[in-house]
Amino acid sequence: MPTLDLILEVILLTVKVAVLTQIIFALPMPLTWLERKIAGHIQVRLGPWRVGPHGILQPFADAIKLLFKEDIVPDKADKILFKIAPLIAMVPAFAVFAAIPLGDTFKIPVIGAEVKLYLSDMNVGALYILAIGGLSVYGMILGGWASNSKYALLGGLRCSAQMISYEIAVSFAVIGVVMLSNSLNLLEIVKSQGGSFLSWNFLYLPVGPVWFAIFLIGSVAEINRIPFDLSEDEGTLSSGYHTEYSGMRFSFFMLAEYVAMVTVSILSVIFFFGGWNAPFAFLSFIPPIAWFMGKVCFFIYFFMWVRFTLPRYRYDQLMKIGWKILIPLSLVNILITGLMLI
C-alpha cells in the first residue's frame, strides 16, 4: 500500500521530469543560434541576421521548417529500424539526466519550500551515466545500417568504432574521479570538492589535469564533434549515418547530439570543477545554481570554440589517439593515482 508521501513524491518527480525534459527539448534552439553566431564571429562574418533582431528567431524558423519537411523512408531501408533509430539515439540522451544533479537543494524565495535540484540520488550515478550514455551508439549504428545506403553505413560504422574506442578512455577518467572523490554518487563527488577551488579534482596535482584532459578529449570524440566528427565528415561521407534522414527524424539525431554536448559540459563541471561550489569561500553569497550554470556555459562555449578553430583528424589518427595514447596514459595514471591515495 503506497503511502501518501510516496504518491506526493512521485507526483513531484513527474512534474520535475516534465519541466526538465521540456527544457532539454527546447535547449538546442538557443544553442544552434549561439553556435552559428559564434561561428560567424570567429570567421569574421555576422552569422544569422535576417530573421528577427540579430537573427534570434532563426531557430524557430528552422523548427517550423523541420516540422513541415517530408519524412522520406528509402525503399530499400529496413523500415522499422529506420524509423525507431532516431528515438534510440535520442531517449538515452534524455535518460542520462535522471542521474545528473543540477544543484543540491534550492529554496524557492516566496513560499520558502525546499526543492531538490536532482531527480535521483542514486549511489551508482557515475556508472549509470556511462552505461546509458553508451546506449546512444545503438541509434547511430542502427540508423546507418537500416538506411541501406553506403554513406550511411560507413558513417554508422565509423561512429560506433569511434564511440566505443573513446568510451574506454572516458570510463578510465571517470574511474580516476571516483578514486579522487571516493564515491560513485555525483552529489558526493561535488561535496568532496567543496571549500575553495584548490580542492577541485582538476587541481589534484599531478593527476587531476591529466584525468581532465583524457575526459575532455574522450568526450569530444564521444559526442562526435570536431575535431573528431569523422562519422559525419561532409567531405567524404556526405552526412554520415543520417544521410538518408529528413524532417523530424533528422532533427532527433541533431537533438541527441546537442543534448550530449550539454551533458558532457555538465559532467566536466561536476567531475572536475567543483560542480556548484564557488571557487572562493567569500564568493559563496552568489547562489550555487548561478555558479553551476556559469561553469556549464563556459564549457558549452568551449566546445563551440573548438569546433571552429581546429581541423578534423584523419580516421587512422583518431584511432591512434584513442588506443595508443589515451588508453596507455589512463592505465599509467590510474596506478599513479592509486599510489597517491594509499
Next chain:
Amino acid sequence: MLIDYLPVLIITGVASFMAAAALFVSFLLRPNNPYREKNTPWECGMDPVGDANTGHTRIPFFIIAILFIVFDVETLFLFPWAALLPDKGISVFIFIEMFIFIAVLALGLVYAWVKGALEWV
C-alpha cells in the same frame, strides 16, 4: 533505494512521449509524396549498385569491437575498486592486486599493438 531508479522510468517515458508527440504533429503538417527517385539511397545522383547493408565492412572494425569488450569489462572491475581504494585497512592489498590485473591487461594491449591490431591503414 528503488525509488532512486523511478526517475529513470519516468524520464524515459516522458522523453519517448514527447518524441512521439513531435512526430505526430509533424505527421499532421508534412506533405507525403514519395516516388521512386526520391526513395533511392543518396549516392551523388548515380543509381546505387547492390545492397549496402550486406556487411561489406573492414575487419579492423571487428577487432576494435573485440578489444572494446576486453577493456570495457576491465573498467567495470575497476569501478568498485576505485570506490573502495581509500579504505585504509585493505588499500595496499587491493592496490597490488589491481596492479597485477592492470599489468596483465596492459600486456594484452601491447600484444594487440605489436601484432598490428591497432594499425588502421
Next chain:
Amino acid sequence: MPIETLNVNLLSILPMALVAILALSMLVLDFFLKKGDKGAIGYLSIIGLLIVLPIASNAIEGAPAFGGMVIADAFSAFFNCIFILAAVFALYLSVDYLKRINSETGEYYYIVLFAVAGMMVMSSANDLIALYVGIELMALSFYVLTAFRVRDTKSSEGGLKYFVLGALSSGILLYGISFTYGFSGTTNISDIARLAGGAGANNTFMLLGVVLTAAGFAFKIAAFPFHVWAPDAYEGAPTPVTALISIGSKAASFAVFLRVFIVAFPAFQSHWWKLLWALSAATMLYGSVVAIPQKNIIRMLAYSSIAHAGVILIGIVALNGAGAAGVMYYLLVYAFMNMGAFAIVMYLGRVRGNGEYVSDYAGMSSRHPVIAFLMALFLLSLAGIPPTGGFMAKFFILSAAIKARYYWLAAIGVVSTAISLFFYARVVFYMYMKDAEGDSPAPAGRPALAYDVVIYITAAMTMLLGLYPAPFMEIAIKAVEPLIR
C-alpha cells in the same frame, strides 16, 4: 572485510601463478623472436613447466586460501602433475609438428600454457566461481587451439563446433551453479554441503542445480549424449592439441567433477547416482560400439576416449575412497597411454606422411618393428589387457564399483571393455597380420628426437603403472581421503 579472514596464502596459488607468469613471459618473448625461431618458445615453455613440476607436486595441506576460493591439497597436486606432464609431452611434440604443418607461431605455445593454467585453477578451485573461471580459461584456449590450422576446413569446423557447443555447455553449467547458489546461498564448495545438505536434500531447485551442473561437466568430459563435439574437434585440431584435450581437459573436468560431487553434493547422492549411472553406462556402450566402424584412427581414439570417460564415471558413481582414487589413477595411466598412442600417430605422419587411417598401419610390424610393438602396447593398455597400466586402472575402478554394490554397472564396464577390444585389436591386426598395399614411400629421414623420447617414456610409464601400481595408488588414496568424510 578485514584482511585476515581472506587468508592470503600465496603458496597455495604458486603453481598456477608460475604457469601464468611463464605464459605471459613467453608472450613477451614472442615479440622479440624472428619468424623462424618460434620453436625456442616451445622449448623454453617445456623447461619452465619442468621447473614448475616439483613445486606443483609438493602439496601443502592448507586451509582454503583467498577467502575460500582456492585450496592447495594433495588432490590438486596430483592432478597438476598430470596436466604438466601432458602439456610437456604435447609441447615437445608440437615443436616438430608445427614445423611440418608450416604454421610456426608463438601464440600456439603460450595458449597451451594458458590452458594448463586454467586446468590448474580448476583442480584447486574450492569455489564454483573460481571453478568456472578455470573452466573458461581452459576451454577458450582449446577453442583457439582446435581451430589453429586455419587453412584446413576440418580444423575450422572442429573449432567452431567445439566453441558453439562449449559455450552452450558453459551456459548450462552456469545455470546449474546459479540454482545451487540460489538455494544454498553460497558458491563455496565446502559450505554448500553444510548449508544445502540435511533438510534441503529433496529441494527441487537444488536438484535442478545438481542435474544442470552434472550436464555441464558431462559435456567437458565428452560423456554421451554430450559428446558430439569430441570426434570433430579431435580430428580437426592439431594432433598434439588433440592429445592434450583428451588428457588434460578430461582430467581437469574429472577433477572438478570429483570435487564438486564428493565435497558439495554428497547429500544428494541418493538422487544423482541414478543419473550418473545411466550417463556412465550409456557413454561406455556408445563410445565402444561407435568406435568400431571408424576408419580414421584419430576419430577412433576420440570415440575410445568417450568410452573411457564412461568407465571413469563409474568411479564417481561408486562414491567411495577406492572409486575416487581409482579415477585419479585411471587418469594418470590414461595420460601416458593415450599420449603414447597419439605420439605414434604423429610419428607415422612425420616419417611416412600418413598414419591417419587404420589401413595405413598395414604391415607396420616389418617396417617399424619397435614402433609397431609399442603401438600394440598402448592399444592393449587402452583396451585394458594385463599387465599394462590400463588393466590396473580398470581393475581399481571396477572393484570399487563392486565394493559399492553397483554390480550391473561393473558388468556393463566389463562388456564395454570386451567390445572395445575389437577395435583396438583391429589396428594390431593390421600391423601384424596384413601386408602393406602397394609401394609405401621411403622413410623421409630421421624424425625429431621428440618422438622417440615421448614414445619411450610413455611406454615405460604405462608398463610401470601396470606392474607396480602400489605407490601411485597410495598417493591417490591419500589425496582423496580428506575429501571423503
